[in-house]
Amino acid sequence: MSGSLLVVAPPGPATAVLAAVRARLAGEGWSVGAPEPFDAAVVDAAGLLTAGAALDEVLAALARALERVGEGGAVVVLGDAIVWSPGAERRGPPGRRSALAAVHAAVQEAAVAHGPRGVRVNAVVVGGLGEEGSPPLLRGDGPAGVAGAVAFLCSAGAGFVTGETVAVTGGAVFR
Amino acid sequence: VNDPSSRAAGGRRPFDGKVALVTGSAGVGIGRGIAEQLLRLGASVVVSDRSARRVAEVEGELAEEHPGRVLGIPMDVADPDAVREAVQAVGELRGTLDVLVNNAGHPGLAGLDDHDPDRWRHVLAVNLAGVADVVAACLPILGDGAAVVNVASLAAWVPTASAQAAYVAAKAGVVAFTRAAAIELAPRIRVNAVAPGFTVTAYTAGLLAEGRFDAPVDAVPLGRHGRPEDVAAVVAFLAGPDAAWITGETIAVAGGHGMRS
Numbered sequence A: 001m002s003g004s005l006l007v008v009a010p011p012g013p014a015t016a017v018l019a020a021v022r023a024r025l026a027g028e029g030w031s032v033g034a035p036e037p038f039d040a041a042v043v044d045a046a047g048l049l050t051a052g053a054a055l056d057e058v059l060a061a062l063a064r065a066l067e068r069v070g071e072g073g074a075v076v077v078l079g080d081a082i083v084w085s086p087g088a089e090r091r092g093p094p095g096r097r098s099a100l101a102a103v104h105a106a107v108q109e110a111a112v113a114h115g116p117r118g119v120r121v122n123a124v125v126v127g128g129l130g131e132e133g134s135p136p137l138l139r140g141d142g143p144a145g146v147a148g149a150v151a152f153l154c155s156a157g158a159g160f161v162t163g164e165t166v167a168v169t170g171g172a173v174f175r
Numbered sequence B: 001v002n003d004p005s006s007r008a009a010g011g012r013r014p015f016d017g018k019v020a021l022v023t024g025s026a027g028v029g030i031g032r033g034i035a036e037q038l039l040r041l042g043a044s045v046v047v048s049d050r051s052a053r054r055v056a057e058v059e060g061e062l063a064e065e066h067p068g069r070v071l072g073i074p075m076d077v078a079d080p081d082a083v084r085e086a087v088q089a090v091g092e093l094r095g096t097l098d099v100l101v102n103n104a105g106h107p108g109l110a111g112l113d114d115h116d117p118d119r120w121r122h123v124l125a126v127n128l129a130g131v132a133d134v135v136a137a138c139l140p141i142l143g144d145g146a147a148v149v150n151v152a153s154l155a156a157w158v159p160t161a162s163a164q165a166a167y168v169a170a171k172a173g174v175v176a177f178t179r180a181a182a183i184e185l186a187p188r189i190r191v192n193a194v195a196p197g198f199t200v201t202a203y204t205a206g207l208l209a210e211g212r213f214d215a216p217v218d219a220v221p222l223g224r225h226g227r228p229e230d231v232a233a234v235v236a237f238l239a240g241p242d243a244a245w246i247t248g249e250t251i252a253v254a255g256g257h258g259m260r261s
Helices: A016-027 A045-050 A055-067 A096-117 A142-154 B030-040 B052-065 B080-094 B117-141 B165-185 B202-209 B228-239
Strands: A004-008 A038-043 A069-080 A120-126 A165-168 B019-022 B044-047 B070-072 B097-102 B142-151 B190-196 B250-253
Touching: A004 A016, A004 A055, A016 A038, A016 A069, A016 A142, A038 A055, A038 A142, A045 A055, A045 A069, A045 A096, A055 A069, A055 A096, A069 A096, A069 A142, A096 A120, A120 A142, A142 A165, B019 B030, B019 B080, B030 B044, B030 B052, B030 B097, B030 B142, B030 B228, B044 B052, B044 B080, B052 B070, B070 B080, B080 B097, B080 B117, B097 B117, B097 B228, B117 B142, B117 B165, B142 B165, B142 B228, B165 B190, B190 B228, B228 B250
Parallel strands: A004 A038, A038 A069, A069 A120, A120 A165, B019 B044, B019 B097, B044 B070, B097 B142, B142 B190, B190 B250
Antiparallel strands: none
């Protein structure tokens, strides 16, 4: 499956994860940016929060993205493993962990609200990539791994997966 | 068929040349769906189940469409000696395993008001101890980079029938076992699970019809019940290269029913 893809991310250079996601989906034939309504959207909530967006701005960005995805489409929200890492609040700005938790709740609300029109909404908890936090159990290319998971969640293979949060952390963080 | 995971550069399929063992795959439900999906994606599949007769039948049926890539090996996962013997046969006939799917299970509907200790232990033996027995038996033949996928259940956190306590406890055990095994076997082997919600098979449709099971479709945000192929697609993802950065995880395949916080 491929189609048109909306990417919602802060302006400026893409993170390694977002660059890998874009490259992977473009390689599968997804067309980024048009036409609308979109067949899928990737909302980099963790990136928006890092760039200084307030929680209500991130939730509004998710709501706008959902409106722009057509029937049968898929939305994938990128979170951060800090949400399941008590004590890791030192990473990132204050309030980041609670904001991410709210984003995950919003993903579930959206899955219920948009399920009847066949739109699936899922989140990826990204982790195990940096120097901080627990080391991953696996060895390998973390950003490519995140991209693989996002590609799957956008695909028909994930057609019965919605409201779900998938840990893509190399085993660094469990729910 | 439109799944990008079935497509790869040069027409290669993601599981070409790979060998998979799927327990509980000679029935009418999820296990058989998983075997069929892995075959479509190129794998050689060892079909396994308790009934030697059913294994032989399904081996024959699947081999018609996928000649040379189907092997049937009977195995009762509740019997550790039988598991060791069956896995030894798999190793002798197929060599190294790339994918192990622990799907064999038993619904074990039994109420606490009618508690039978032997039945309770049997449900745990099939659904939980059997998973550990098969994983342990397979360790010598699981190759580097192999993937284990366990079939847990949404019931691990959302019991959907009464008289299901043993099954629910066992499936919650599978979710926890999946994490523990992921830690123990990393980085050589990834271990993940799927948690299907109510999935329509000939068997579960019968339970619904008999009123032994309640699965209101309006509790499912996507507005339908699951199908074996829904689960099989997620199993194939977790078993394959796109899940290379995922271990210890359980993915619900339930159309949004019973979401975890």
